[in-house]
Every structure is written in C-alpha cells, then in structure tokens.
Amino acid sequence: MLDISKLKDVHSSSGQAKDQYEQDFYAWTQEQSQLLRLGKLEGLDLENLAEEIASLGKQQKQELRNRFGLLIGHLLKWQYQPHLRGKSWKITIDLQREEILELVDENPSLKPYLEEAIAKSYKQAIALVVRETPLDKDNLPSKCPYPFAQILDEDFYPNSSASLSNPNQE
Numbered sequence: 001m002l003d004i005s006k007l008k009d010v011h012s013s014s015g016q017a018k019d020q021y022e023q024d025f026y027a028w029t030q031e032q033s034q035l036l037r038l039g040k041l042e043g044l045d046l047e048n049l050a051e052e053i054a055s056l057g058k059q060q061k062q063e064l065r066n067r068f069g070l071l072i073g074h075l076l077k078w079q080y081q082p083h084l085r086g087k088s089w090k091i092t093i094d095l096q097r098e099e100i101l102e103l104v105d106e107n108p109s110l111k112p113y114l115e116e117a118i119a120k121s122y123k124q125a126i127a128l129v130v131r132e133t134p135l136d137k138d139n140l141p142s143k144c145p146y147p148f149a150q151i152l153d154e155d156f157y158p159n160s161s162a163s164l165s166n167p168n169q170e
Contacts, residue, residue: 017045060107064100064117069124071096071151072144076129079158080140090157097152118144118151 021028028045029052035043074092078085104110110117122144130137150156 017043018048021045021048060103060110061113061117064103064110064113065121065124067096067100067103068118068121068151069128071100072118072122072125072146073128073132075146075151075158076125076140077133080129080135081133093157094154097154100152115148118148 017028017031020031028048032044032049035041071093074089074096078089078093104114125144126137126140129135129140144151146156146158
C-alpha cells in the first residue's frame with residue numbers, strides 16, 4: 001500500500017499534483033487514488049482527475065468501436081472471399097461477438113450507443129478488408145450491409161452469394 005505521508009512531503013499542494021500529472025502520470029494516479037480512499041479531497045487534482053475519468057468512458061466507447069470494426073471486417077471477408085474462409089476467421093467473428101456482449105453487459109449504458117458504434121466502426125472494417133484482401137473499397141458496400149441483430153447473432157455468417165457487381169446497394 002502506498003504511504004500517503006511520503007507523498008505529502010513531495011506533493012503537498014494541488015499545484016504540485018498538477019506538476020506531477022505532467023511529469024509522472026503513474027505516480028499521480030497512485031496519489032490521487034490514495035487521497036480518494038482516505039477522503040482527503042482537498043489534495044485532489046480535480047481538473048485532471050475529471051479529465052481522466054471522462055477519458056475512461058471514452059476508452060470504453062473506443063473499445064466497442066474497435067471490436068465492431070474487427071467483427072464487421074471479418075464478416076465482410078467471410079462474405080466476399082468464401083474460398084478463403086477458415087477457422088481463424090470464424091474464431092475472430094465468434095470472439096468479437098462474445099467480447100462485445102461482455103463489454104455491453106459490464107457497461108449497460110453503452111446500449112444506446114451500439115447503432116452509432118456500428119456506423120462509426122464501418123470505416124475501420126473497410127480499412128481492414130482493403131488491407132488484408134485484394135478487394136478495393138469500391139468493391140464493398142458504402143454502408144454496413146448487416147443489420148444490428150445479424151451482426152451479433154452467433155448463428156449468422158454471411159452467405160457467399162453476395163454480388164460484387166453492385167456492392168453499394170442498400
């Protein structure tokens with residue numbers, strides 16, 4: 001356990017805490033955590049603490065978008081390259097679905113953000129497909145072709161009959 005008395009000697013004012021935030025972020029987090037546990041609110045670096053707490057929420061949203069990007073990218077690869085389907089793609093699809101559901105279960109306030117996260121992550125999905133396959137962006141739908149329910153449906157794997165001749169059809 002961190003000895004708060006040693007920290008007080010080094011960083012006794014909130015001004016010094018702000019300096020510590022810039023110079024040694026890890027030590028700053030430990031000090032702020034200890035001050036909170038002890039109820040010593042006067043020593044807290046409230047401005048930076050509020051920013052870091054807000055940042056944690058943003059990280060959860062970013063993780064959700066990243067997972068949707070991976071999932072949708074692999075669904076597109078599954079659909080548009082049926083001859084290359086393999087165990088690793090299926091495992092990635094299944095794992096991302098599980099991780100998304102777990103993330104939302106642990107953070108239920110993300111539920112209203114799911115549709116937006118899918119829309120925002122589609123660029124990432126397209127980038128993954130373009131990077132990992134011979135397909136070009138123009139060969140893929142301009143918007144996510146899978147409804148929300150299908151994306152997370154553990155039994156859904158796009159069929160291989162998708163036509164590349166009109167990929168932008170809704």
